[in-house]
Amino acid sequence: MSRETALVSADWVEQHRNDPNVVLVEVDEDTSAYDKNHIAGAVRLDWKADLQDPVRRDFVNKEQFEALLASRGIGNDDTVVLYGGNNNWFAAYAHWYFKLFGHPDVRLLDGGRKIWELESRELVTDVPQRPAAEYTASDPDLAIRAFRDEVVAAIGAKNLVDVRSPDEFAGRLLAPAHLPQEQSQRGGHIPTARNIPWSKAASDDGTFRSDDELRALYGDAGLDLATDTIAYCRIGERSAHTWFVLHELLGVSNVKNYDGSWTEYGSLVGVPIAVGDEPGEAT
Amino acid sequence: MSDGCAAPAGGVSLDGVDLAKESVIQGVVTRADDDPVAGAYVRLLDASGEFTAEVPTGDAGEFRFFAGPGRWTLRTLAPRSSPVDRLVVAQRGAIAEVRVTIGA
Numbered sequence: 001m002s003r004e005t006a007l008v009s010a011d012w013v014e015q016h017r018n019d020p021n022v023v024l025v026e027v028d029e030d031t032s033a034y035d036k037n038h039i040a041g042a043v044r045l046d047w048k049a050d051l052q053d054p055v056r057r058d059f060v061n062k063e064q065f066e067a068l069l070a071s072r073g074i075g076n077d078d079t080v081v082l083y084g085g086n087n088n089w090f091a092a093y094a095h096w097y098f099k100l101f102g103h104p105d106v107r108l109l110d111g112g113r114k115i116w117e118l119e120s121r122e123l124v125t126d127v128p129q130r131p132a133a134e135y136t137a138s139d140p141d142l143a144i145r146a147f148r149d150e151v152v153a154a155i156g157a158k159n160l161v162d163v164r165s166p167d168e169f170a171g172r173l174l175a176p177a178h179l180p181q182e183q184s185q186r187g188g189h190i191p192t193a194r195n196i197p198w199s200k201a202a203s204d205d206g207t208f209r210s211d212d213e214l215r216a217l218y219g220d221a222g223l224d225l226a227t228d229t230i231a232y233c234r235i236g237e238r239s240a241h242t243w244f245v246l247h248e249l250l251g252v253s254n255v256k257n258y259d260g261s262w263t264e265y266g267s268l269v270g271v272p273i274a275v276g277d278e279p280g281e282a283t
Numbered sequence: 284m285s286d287g288c289a290a291p292a293g294g295v296s297l298d299g300v301d302l303a304k305e306s307v308i309q310g311v312v313t314r315a316d317d318d319p320v321a322g323a324y325v326r327l328l329d330a331s332g333e334f335t336a337e338v339p340t341g342d343a344g345e346f347r348f349f350a351g352p353g354r355w356t357l358r359t360l361a362p363r364s365s366p367v368d369r370l371v372v373a374q375r376g377a378i379a380e381v382r383v384t385i386g387a
Binding site: 030032033085086087114117118119120165166167172173175176177178179180181182197199200204205 | 290291292294295300301304305306322324326327329331333334335336337338339347348349350351358360361362363366
């Protein structure tokens with residue numbers, strides 16, 4: 001894993017616009033963004049309707065993922081380039097799914113939809129028609145996914161990285177500040193978690209910072225990357241962004257994303273919670 | 284209300300929101316000639332300058348945040364413009380209206 005195999009630039013996307021083995025995929029929570037316009041040739045994935053089980057609170061399973069990609073005309077040998085709004089949060093989340101199900105070559109467009117718009121590059125409304133493909137997924141790679149019991153056991157034992165904003169970490173906000181703050185979960189964070197916001201890994205335009213800057217970010221925060229690391233946020237998509245930074249850009253192998261994140265943890269009965277700006281103690 | 288974390292263009296509607304419990308910051312982004320700017324990116328930074336949220340503006344240049352009480356900075360990014368920072372104070376139960384004018 002490295003920047004060269006995990007990221008592409010906007011110029012690279014334009015240079016490969018007629019490459020039949022490159023599939024551009026836009027991933028937004030707000031699917032009206034794709035309807036309004038998108039990069040030429042891009043197909044759409046809806047993080048919820050396409051990537052979540054319609055009944056249980058969980059991912060689509062292997063068979064559902066295979067059917068989804070086949071229907072979008074994506075084959076196992078294609079180079080998949082994901083991009084989206086919100087600084088690539090949901091594109092990073094989808095990227096993590098592709099990794100979970102073993103897709104060999106999946107990348108992010110550095111800067112996502114935002115850099116494309118800020119540079120006034122072309123956006124179109126034509127929806128491409130891709131013939132259905134054959135797709136075979138691997139069994140989910142649970143080495144990159146953390147569940148709640150493992151997270152509770154990690155308190156004081158492994159690196160827990162809370163990538164939400166400082167106010168969410170402290171419990172002063174219960175959701176990202178573009179959402180109403182009345183929420184069902186308790187506020188705060190998992191005790192001993194360090195607050196390293198996802199946003200510190202990106203520039204204002206949404207592009208990732210350099211490898212040296214990223215190493216300094218986690219080093220200065222005192223994170224020992226030789227220890228197993230679990231990243232979380234509120235629903236697992238901002239922490240997928242940090243998972244991408246650690247696992248794909250910096251090549252740290254022992255990193256998991258806790259996709260249950262604060263929505264699950266903050267609703268659990270009896271688990272410890274720390275409030276305020278400090279990590280807090282394991283009890 | 285959305286159960287995700289993404290910000291729809293223009294911000295989340297106030298329909299069904301108990302404003303007495305919220306500290307709303309909202310406004311419009313325009314160019315110097317008063318034309319609204321759709322698709323600008325407004326970032327909400329906390330008192331330490333750290334990112335807290337971001338919303339792309341809607342068709343009328345509008346944006347909305349649900350912050351906490353206190354001092355915030357709005358940083359606006361738009362094509363062919365330098366970033367513009369505006370300070371704003373939010374209070375619980377109130378709506379802080381901000382007009383952001385960008386160059387060019």
